[in-house]
Structure formats: structure tokens, C-alpha cells
Amino acid sequence: xxxxxxxxxxxxxxxxxxxxxxxxxxxxxxxxxxxxxxxxxxxxxxxxxxxxxxxxxxxxxxxxxxxxxxxxxxxxxxxxxxxxxxxxxxxxxxxxxxxxxxxxxxxxxxxxxxxxxxxxxxxxxxx
Numbered sequence: 001x002x003x004x005x006x007x008x009x010x011x012x013x014x015x016x017x018x019x020x021x022x023x024x025x026x027x028x029x030x031x032x033x034x035x036x037x038x039x040x041x042x043x044x045x046x047x048x049x050x051x052x053x054x055x056x057x058x059x060x061x062x063x064x065x066x067x068x069x070x071x072x073x074x075x076x077x078x079x080x081x082x083x084x085x086x087x088x089x090x091x092x093x094x095x096x097x098x099x100x101x102x103x104x105x106x107x108x109x110x111x112x113x114x115x116x117x118x119x120x121x122x123x124x125x126x127x
Contacts, residue, residue, distance in 0.1 A: 007117050011078045014113045030116040037109035038080035042089055046102025070103075076110035076117075 010017030015030030059067065074081060 010117045011076065011113065014078050014080065014109075015116050017116065017119060026116075030112060034077055034109045034112045034116075035080050037105045037112060038077055038084065041102045041105035041109060042084055044102030044105065046104070046106040070107055073110040073114070074106045076114045077106065078113050081106065081109065 006017040006020050009020060013019065013031070014034035015027040018024075018026040018030060
């Protein structure tokens with residue numbers, strides 16, 4: 001149960017699992033990397049919404065799967081993106097296609113946080 005709570009806290013606060021483990025340097029690096037990626041992605045006008053079915057019309061199966069996976073992984077970035085959406089930041093998938101660099105940075109933020117979340121799950125308890 002402790003690891004589950006670490007993962008949830010790590011999702012909400014980027015690098016939060018490292019903070020719980022008192023690994024302050026790792027927490028700082030992950031938090032800054034995720035937050036800066038989200039801020040830069042927003043500044044460049046990246047898409048923050050899931051692609052709708054109308055926006056995926058005409059794409060092959062793999063492209064459609066990648067677009068949907070990209071929409072999901074952005075929300076793994078946690079609190080920075082959720083706060084931005086709560087404050088009214090919202091670009092549709094097609095708007096984000098016009099600003100690929102911003103959308104890519106939002107994806108990178110989610111991947112950074114996902115890598116940080118895998119860490120507490122991969123550790124074995126030693127006794």
C-alpha cells in the first residue's frame with residue numbers, strides 16, 4: 001500500500017515519490033524537468049486535449065493509436081498540466097498539430113513523470 005500511495009503522490013506532484021523517500025536532489029530534478037516541459041509546451045501552444053473521433057478521421061490504425069496514446073500520456077505529467085487546464089488552458093488536438101513543438105514538450109513532461117513513477121515500483125524491499 002505504501003508504494004501505491006507513493007505512485008499517486010508522484011503523479012500529482014512530479015517527482016513526489018522521491019520526495020517521500022527523502023531523495024531531494026532527484027525530486028528537484030524531476031519536478032523542474034516536468035514543470036518546465038509543461039510551461040514550455042503551453043507557451044508554444046501545444047494540444048492538451050484528447051483527440052476526438054472526428055479529428056482522427058482518415059488516419060490509419062497505428063497513427064490513430066499513437067494519437068490517442070499521446071493524449072493519455074500528457075495527463076501523466078500530473079499537477080502542472082491539470083492546473084493549467086483548470087485555469088482555462090485548452091487547445092484541441094488539431095490546434096496542437098499546428099504547434100507540434102508545444103505538443104511534443106507536453107508529451108515529454110508526461111514521459112519524464114512516468115519514468116519517475118516507475119522508480120518506486122521497481123524497487124524491492126530489503127529486510
